[in-house]
Amino acid sequence: MKSVYSEVPLPGGSECFLFQFGLSVFFPAFNDARSLPDLLARTFRVLRAHVADYEVIVVNDGSVDDTAQVLEQLRRQYEPHLRVVTHADNRGYGAALRSGFTHARKEFVFYTDGDGQYDPAELLCLLRSVTANTGLVNGYKTERQDPWHRVAIGWLYNQFARRLFRIRLRDIDCDFRLIRKSVLDECELTSTSGTICVELVRRIEMSGVEVVERPVHHYPRLHGRSQFFRVRSLATTFLQLCALFCRLVLLPVWTRATALPNPTSRLTLKPAILICLAIAMLAVLAYARALWLPFIADDYLQIELGRQYGPVPGWGALLGDALYRCRATSLVLTYWTERAFGLDPFFFNLSSLAIHTLNSMLVFALGLWRPIGWRLSAVAACFFAVCQHHAEAVIWDAAIPELLVFTFSLLSFLCWVWWLQAGRGSRTAYWCAFAGFLAALLSKESAVALAPLLLFAGMLEPSRRRVILVRVLPFALCAAAYFGLVYAARSTHLHFNDAGTFSLGAPFVWTLLRSSARLLRVWGAVGLIALVVWKARTWARPLAIAGVWWVLTLLPYCFLTYMPHVPSRHTYFASVGLSLLVAAALIELHARTARRHGMRVAALIAGIIIVHQCAYLWTRKQAQFELRARPTEELLRTVWQATSTVYVKCFPYDPSIAGLAVRIRARDSTGTPIVFGPVAANRADAHDWCFDRDRASPF
Secondary structure (H helix, E strand, O other), X not given: OOOOOOOOOOXXXXXXXXXXXXXXXXXXXXXXXXXXXXXXXXXXXXXXXXXXXXXXXXXXXXXXXXXXXXXXXXXXXHOOOEEEEEEOOOOOHXXXXXXXXXXXXXXXXXXXXXXXXXXXXXXXXXXXXXXXXXXXXXXXXXXXXXXXXXXXXXXXXXXHHHHHHOOOOOOXXXXXXXXXXXXHHXXXXXXXXXXXXXXXXXXXXXXXXXEEEEEEOOOOOOOOOOOOOOHHHXXXXXXXXXXHHHHHHHHHHHHHHHHOOOOOOOOOXXXXXXXXXXXHHHHHHHHHXXXXXXXXXXXXXXXXXXXXXXXXXXXXXXXXXXXXXXHHHHHHHHHHHHHHHOOOHHHHHHHHHHHHHHHHHHHHHHHHOOOOOHHHHHHHHHHHHHOXXXXXXXXXXXXXXXXXXXXXXHHHHHHHHHHHHHOOOOHHHHHHHHHHHHHHHOOOHHHHHHHHHHHHHHHOOHHHHHHHHHHOHHHHHHHHHHHHHHHHOOOOOHHHOOOOOEOOOOOHHHHHHHHHHHHHOOHHHHHHHHHHHHOOHHHHHHHHHHHHHHHHXXXXXXXXXXXXXXXXXXXXXXXXXXXXXXXXXXXXXXHHHHHHHOOHHHHHHHHHHHHHHHHHHXXXXXXXXHHHXXXXXXXXXXXXXXXXXXXXEEOOOOHHHHHHHHHHHOHHHOOOOEEEOHHHHOOOOOEEOOOOHHHHOOO
16 A cells, blocks of 8 residues: 655755664554554654664554554564553543553653654654753644644644643644653653643643754544544543643642732732633633523513613613612613624623623732732632522523622722722722722612721721721712612602512511521531631631621621522622632631642642532522523413414413513514413413422522
């Protein structure tokens, strides 16, 4: 059979060149029986001519074709120089490389794939590049000979990995490498997928050894099928790449941060970016599955109000509405989301996730406040990003006011802290804090809790207490006027008239206690017990701050009377206190176990927490929201298909919600009559969409 390889011109003087070091050559192989004979023949031709001390290894990674039989014939043909390492099952590309590195015995190790897409004759170019200081000679493809979609995916992967891991090598994906064995021995490789190339190159570059790059040719694959470009392999590679990033990039940053004697030391740009990236990854990991949920009941009211009040001409009417001017920012956002993307639930859900991700980063920014510090805020932000307690605020688009009041309140608080700690000349920070407070008041009534929170933060600065009492006064007056306007409209205000949603006579103390107990479970309670048992007095001040934050931000919702505890979406702001508590316990655990176990114990517990929160969101919470969306979706589906009147025996939400959903979503079927109530209940063709509402409730 004619070889696929072109005749590549070798460097001048190649005929008399002899490599001065021992060389191990190995090929990872999976179902490569047809390409191996020609590959090994060309390899031995180069080795016999230019290397005095060599060995060749083929790692058969659980091949299911006749690779094992072909290798046995080749082993007898080339013994004693050829050895075969066999995996009983397919362990993955990374595992095959690790086996090859482990079995290599010589001073230098060369490897390339067993599929024959590289010409082993070009190994000579790499051998001639070796000097006394060379740690790695890496090939880079002059032109990739693959289908266009693989070229595109490979290019994107290469660019993404290079920038994410700050790798200088131009072609991470070129598996045509010559590595000094002593450098390999210092690399603790753990990947089992194709991410091992990123891990290998990153560790070699970080070691500081000399790295040389040489151009090599890439040829079409004639036999078999690539294992990398399958959906399962790509998903595994992506997850391992994320894990690798945490281990190789974020973990060293965290280790250096925990080694600082002063946790409030100034944070530099690079660690801040990396921590923000980790926070974003965790938020997406926890809540990305919910992006594909359909609209849920009250979302249609939110959309209708957005259409009414969101455009600029509707702002005058919005300011005159005692109820909805307190949700102005969310209605404007809803309007522009629909204008930009239409009625696609994905983009409404995406906007909520984006705001939650930003809010998690704002929790990290609390490290600017000296009593908190960057170390505590970083861990707290990671927990906040995956916390399932406030999931309803993130998943339910109609609850987006909770996200926005948090955003503007945190921005206001951070500007206030900036003003507190900057001293004179920080007038801009003060007025930014005031502007953020006004925006928070236009987002949700609970923003009034920010005024006492600002006062509390100011009281922790003894030298400025008199000034602070004066400066917090405009915030307090605005909050009082805001509540006064709401209370003055109580005769027409929905929350004072719909079966007593809000009442100043509510048993708020008991509601606060019950809600706090619910919010503590499970990890808050574990963290609190651990800190008490450890007598960790160093955390007394941050925990006091967490407690005050918790009470002040939860208290406005404790006057709601339609539930015996605060609904989960309303705990979003208070979850900062919970996050600080859990973070303090994790950092204390690390401090107590680091000397004997390093990062392992704290990392294990943190991993368990993340898995627990994400699993709960992916299963129980996801199922609850799917169930909540189901009645409206089935109603719409029925209306779309109906040719006459639709009779509804039972619908779990207000019939006005059904009417809104049909009018907004039912397109050409908006003229289809829908009949609810006793008339429908007696008909055999009436629909019953009252599912198990207990399972549907995410509160």
